[in-house]
Amino acid sequence: MNTYYHQFVKEDNDAKNVAIATEMATYLEGLDSSQLSPALDMLGASGYQLYIEDEKGIGLFYGGAYREKILSEDLISTVIAGDVYHGMLNFPRKTFVTGFFANELRNSVGVPLTVDGIEHALFIRPNIDMLFGELRLLFGGLAIGLMLLSILGMILVAKKLIDPITHLTNVTKKMAIESFDEPINIHRKDEIGQLAESFQLMRGQLKELLKKRKEFVNNVSHDIQSPLHNIQSYLTLLDQPDLSKKQQTAYRNIVHLETTRLSQLTKQLLSLTTLDEVTKLQDLEPLSINTQWLETIKRFRWKLEEKEMGLSHSLKADNIMGNAPLLQTVWENLLSNAIKYSEKNGNIYIETYNDDNQITISIHDEGIGMSEEQLNQAFDRFYRVDKARSRKTEGTGLGLAIVKNIIHLHKGSITVKTGLQEGTTISIHLPKE
Amino acid sequence: MTRILVVDDDQNMVKFVQIELNRFGYEVVSAYSGNEALLLMRTQKVDLAVIDIMMPEINGFEVTKELKKIYEIPVILLTARHQIEDKEKGFKSGSDDYIVKPFEFKELLFRIQAILRRYDKHQDEIICIGSIKIDGRSYEVQTASETLMLPLKEFEVLRLLASRPKSVFTRDQIIESVWGINYAGDDQTVNVHIKRIRNRLSTWAPDLQITTVRGVGYKLEGVT
Numbered sequence: 065m066n067t068y069y070h071q072f073v074k075e076d077n078d079a080k081n082v083a084i085a086t087e088m089a090t091y092l093e094g095l096d097s098s099q100l101s102p103a104l105d106m107l108g109a110s111g112y113q114l115y116i117e118d119e120k121g122i123g124l125f126y127g128g129a130y131r132e133k134i135l136s137e138d139l140i141s142t143v144i145a146g147d148v149y150h151g152m153l154n155f156p157r158k159t160f161v162t163g164f165f166a167n168e169l170r171n172s173v174g175v176p177l178t179v180d181g182i183e184h185a186l187f188i189r190p191n192i193d194m195l196f197g198e199l200r201l202l203f204g205g206l207a208i209g210l211m212l213l214s215i216l217g218m219i220l221v222a223k224k225l226i227d228p229i230t231h232l233t234n235v236t237k238k239m240a241i242e243s244f245d246e247p248i249n250i251h252r253k254d255e256i257g258q259l260a261e262s263f264q265l266m267r268g269q270l271k272e273l274l275k276k277r278k279e280f281v282n283n284v285s286h287d288i289q290s291p292l293h294n295i296q297s298y299l300t301l302l303d304q305p306d307l308s309k310k311q312q313t314a315y316r317n318i319v320h321l322e323t324t325r326l327s328q329l330t331k332q333l334l335s336l337t338t339l340d341e342v343t344k345l346q347d348l349e350p351l352s353i354n355t356q357w358l359e360t361i362k363r364f365r366w367k368l369e370e371k372e373m374g375l376s377h378s379l380k381a382d383n384i385m386g387n388a389p390l391l392q393t394v395w396e397n398l399l400s401n402a403i404k405y406s407e408k409n410g411n412i413y414i415e416t417y418n419d420d421n422q423i424t425i426s427i428h429d430e431g432i433g434m435s436e437e438q439l440n441q442a443f444d445r446f447y448r449v450d451k452a453r454s455r456k457t458e459g460t461g462l463g464l465a466i467v468k469n470i471i472h473l474h475k476g477s478i479t480v481k482t483g484l485q486e487g488t489t490i491s492i493h494l495p496k497e
Numbered sequence: 498m499t500r501i502l503v504v505d506d507d508q509n510m511v512k513f514v515q516i517e518l519n520r521f522g523y524e525v526v527s528a529y530s531g532n533e534a535l536l537l538m539r540t541q542k543v544d545l546a547v548i549d550i551m552m553p554e555i556n557g558f559e560v561t562k563e564l565k566k567i568y569e570i571p572v573i574l575l576t577a578r579h580q581i582e583d584k585e586k587g588f589k590s591g592s593d594d595y596i597v598k599p600f601e602f603k604e605l606l607f608r609i610q611a612i613l614r615r616y617d618k619h620q621d622e623i624i625c626i627g628s629i630k631i632d633g634r635s636y637e638v639q640t641a642s643e644t645l646m647l648p649l650k651e652f653e654v655l656r657l658l659a660s661r662p663k664s665v666f667t668r669d670q671i672i673e674s675v676w677g678i679n680y681a682g683d684d685q686t687v688n689v690h691i692k693r694i695r696n697r698l699s700t701w702a703p704d705l706q707i708t709t710v711r712g713v714g715y716k717l718e719g720v721t
Contacts, residue, residue: 347696363597365646366607372648374697376640412698 078153078257081173084112084146087189089177111194114188115169119144121477127191133171135187143185152189167192228256232263243272283446287329287460291322298322325460332462333392336445339401339469351388353416353494354379354426360395361414367403376412381416381423390470397463398427398490405488406431419493422476426491433486442480443468467492499613500524500542501677504534504560505549505575508606515546517602523609531555535563543568545613546591547605549575550583558583565591571612573605611636611649623624626659627705627719638701645701650675654687658707658717691715 095103102123108114108127117123117140135151172189228250238246245269250260273356299434300316301307305316357379368375369377402412406429413428434442441447448461471478476494501523504513508529515525526541528534531552537543537667546564550557551611574587584595594608615633624631630639636652638645647655652673658666668687672680691707698705706720 353590361646363604366601366604368646369607370603372651372693374648374651375646376643376701377646378643409698 074153074155078150078173080151081152081188081190082148082175085173085175088114088188089175089186090114091184092179093177095179097182100118100179108191109162111191113172113191114169115172117144117185117187119183126194127244140174140185143174143176143187145185148176149185149187151187197413215471216300227257228252228260228482229433232260235263235267239267239270242274244274280445283461284333288326291326291329292477294322295319324431329460332466336466336469339390339466339473342473345387345390345473347387348385349388350383351386351391352383353381353386353391353423356388356392357395357414357416357425359390360399361365364403368401368412371403371406371408371410373403373406373409376411377414377415379416381425382416382418382496384423384494386474386494390473394467394470394492395425395468397467398492401430401463402427403433403487405429405433416495422493422495424491424493426489428489430487433484433488434480434482435484439480439482443478498522498524499544500526500536500543501609502526502534502543502546502548504531504546504552504557506530506552509547510549514602514605517606518609519526521606526568531557531560538564538568542650543570544629545571545573545609545616547573547575547609550587551577558586558713559593561587561590571616573608575600575614600719614649614653624659626662626717627702630703631656631659640701643701645697647694647697651690651697655694655717657716663716663718665710665714665716670714687715 089197092100092103104114104116104124104126111127113128114126115123116126121137123140137148140257149176153170155168167189169187172187174185177184177186225241231248231250235248237247239245248260248264248267252260257382278414298318301311302315302319357377361375361377399412406412410430412430413424415428416423416425418424443464445465446461447464468478471492471494474494476492479491479493480488481491482488499522501518503511503514503518503525504527505514506529511527511529511711515527518525528537531554534548535555538548538671546561546603547555548560548564552560557574561574564570564572571594572592574592574596575577575598576583576587577598587595596605596608616650624633631652632639633656636646638647638652640698654671656675657671661682665704668684671687672682676682676686693708695707698707704720705717707715707717709715
């Protein structure tokens with residue numbers, strides 16, 4: 065702006081002021097010396113700073129003194145002698161001080177003038193202070209207004225940013241006391257909106273998790289309590305003095321069955337929680353699924369014998385990388401289920417074979433099968449196909465949950481083909497790698 | 498009476514097995530170490546030994562080797578699950594079978610019975626008939642593509658019939674051979690087992706069939 069002034073305005077300004085000064089001089093020259101002073105006063109009041117000096121060197125200011133009054137006597141003399149002083153035009157250029165505002169005598173224009181035969185030099189410059197005083201107020205007001213406005217705007221924007229965060233904080237606090245139903249009313253498309261969306265998702269999952277955990281604990285307590293209850297009841301019954309041998313045996317068998325169930329339950333719970341913590345399998349080793357199956361079949365042969373069941377196997381799968389004890393558990397669970405849910409004299413078929421880049425292990429039984437609804441829950445923890453947790457078949461309802469867990473850890477998949485009274489085929493697919 | 502030697506350094510285990518085996522009509526002599534077992538064998542006649550592998554001083558493999566060399570009795574080894582690889586070593590040392598700990602008593606009983614039956618009847622030969630192979634040692638039937646495991650009684654009936662194909666076996670012969678002379682069950686037992694074997698053969702070995710010879714008994718023959 066300063067540059068602009070020096071470059072373009074200064075010259076015009078000078079010329080304009082010289083013209084005004086010349087006019088003033090012409091007007092003043094028409095007065096006599098007694099009228100000079102009031103006239104100058106008037107001119108000074110109209111927005112000009114004036115300095116007048118006569119040939120004797122007596123100078124007077126009108127319309128406010130100049131801040132700096134440095135002008136050589138020689139220069140004033142030349143003006144008195146008839147020259148025009150172009151102080152504005154020649155005012156030295158300083159980078160940061162706008163020449164326009166410099167309230168100095170140097171920064172004025174001077175014209176000669178003769179009043180009553182006495183030579184004078186008249187220097188004028190617009191009284192910027194006076195002219196701009198009001199403008200300054202206006203600008204100041206404007207600036208303060210703008211500032212207030214922007215602060216207000218900032219507060220509004222901040223509020224818009226902070227409000228949803230406060231809202232989320234409140235919801236979080238509610239979540240800490242397990243209340244998940246506080247609505248999240250943030251519908252925005254920006255980052256905050258995304259945050260709210262992920263937050264809602266997380267909250268949903270947390271809620272589900274908590275629900276599952278409660279369910280799990282309920283199930284566990286139920287499954288631990290009821291065998292304990294049975295053991296207690298039947299032990300009390302056994303205390304009765306007049307029991308027949310047959311009754312005694314029957315009651316003892318029940319106690320035995322229930323303790324077995326408890327022991328199995330704790331073992332399986334342990335392996336499930338251990339599995340839950342594992343996200344990636346370590347200690348993978350090359351292993352023969354076929355050998356594992358032979359071993360499993362051997363171990364269950366007496367159970368097959370108990371139910372007088374037949375079993376056929378055709379084991380042709382290649383070796384894969386896997387965790388031997390975990391997979392062995394899978395085969396044991398599957399075979400144990402197949403036997404458990406088969407009728408007496410039934411048959412079981414076990415097959416392993418190569419299938420492109422995976423191997424498939426399928427176990428088929430001719431047992432009671434599952435309805436679609438039962439199948440949907442079969443791999444859930446504590447789900448048992450025999451309704452009402454009947455004690456007719458042993459088992460904890462954790463077997464297939466463990467199977468699912470282990471197979472997923474091996475990046476494998478499970479497919480089931482079943483129908484009520486149609487038997488069940490469970491196929492496990494494991495990548496060869 | 499059949500006498501069984503049980504060797505394990507876990508005394509509670511031995512006691513439990515002893516009580517249970519007694520209940521099923523077996524006489525039991527017990528030893529808590531390999532040395533004790535070998536000493537016992539000098540004075541007692543034993544029909545079968547159940548031996549734990551993990552024992553101090555002389556382990557189960559060594560005991561098995563000794564017993565097999567001198568007395569030629571069947572041996573079942575007890576192995577913990579994590580040493581299941583030892584089963585090969587077990588078979589090399591001469592054991593007839595193995596059981597993985599922890600086991601259910603019924604499993605042990607099943608294996609003892611199976612082995613005793615095999616030794617008793619010296620039926621560890623393999624019979625080939627039609628498309629199948631009947632292995633008396635493992636109680637398995639091999640077809641072209643599959644291995645079958647039948648319930649023991651069914652297996653024995655099938656093996657009996659297969660031992661002389663096309664010959665007729667009377668119900669009494671079958672009962673005597675498979676269930677024993679003192680069997681007190683009814684005649685229907687044989688019928689029921691024959692029926693079950695037929696069912697299983699129809700899926701696994703359709704080239705074989707059991708024919709009823711009215712008023713006489715049963716025979717096994719190829720389908721023509």
